[in-house]
Amino acid sequence: MQDMHLAFNTKEEEMFPHLLPMVELVLSPWADKVAVVLVYVDDLISTGDDLEDIKRIHMNLGIRFQMKELGELKHFLGLEIDRNKYGIFLCQQKYFSDLLKWFGMFDCKPIVTPMDVNTKVRIDEVEQLEDYCMYRQLVGSLIYLTLTRPDISQATS
Structure with a gap:
């Protein structure tokens, strides 16, 4: 996970503490916007309130890591995710x-x-x-x- 810290050149205290072994939650350093990246082993989920921020995060990560965009999240860690106009539903x-x-x-x-x-x-x-x-x-x-x-x-x- 050290590479994730280096990719954004952020201080350790700006990172969310380890949730589980091999899990890292990285929060956006921009105070007025929300951007969240969750990394589990070699899988990554990103979300936020500004699509341009998310694209910039992906671009910066793509410089350091080989990445493949898989589209909207449907499955993650045994969870099935359904997102529609009424909300986000887990199954x-x-x-x-x-x-x-x-x-x-x-x-x-x-x-x-x-x-x-x-x-x-x-x-x-x-x-x-x-x-x-x-x-x-x-x-x-x-x-x-x-x-x-x-x-x-x-x-x-």
Whole structure:
């Protein structure tokens, strides 16, 4: 990510702190305008209130990096993005389907309420896990689903 800092010749304190490993959010140094660039590994999302600023950012980045314009954002990190005159809408249907396949649950039967909010789990009633790593992956994946499905937050907390 150091190259991103050099491309704009900005000070470290002007950058947003690291959100996740390999994620960088760069904010515009121009006070009266908004320009945001989100970099995740080798993917980049840019947005702002001035198309000319965005084009200038892309041009400056294109000088230092090989880039390819992919058009309007439709998918990113398991999110499906739909933008229309009513707003921006996020969906994780494909991510959810992929999770079901990955964990061997694709043919499961859905139920209306995934978990009773009054459920009390006791240690003596719980089976021992065979694969802690898979369990952690599943819980993390379900927590990620709460980005677009806050209704499952109780079941994943």
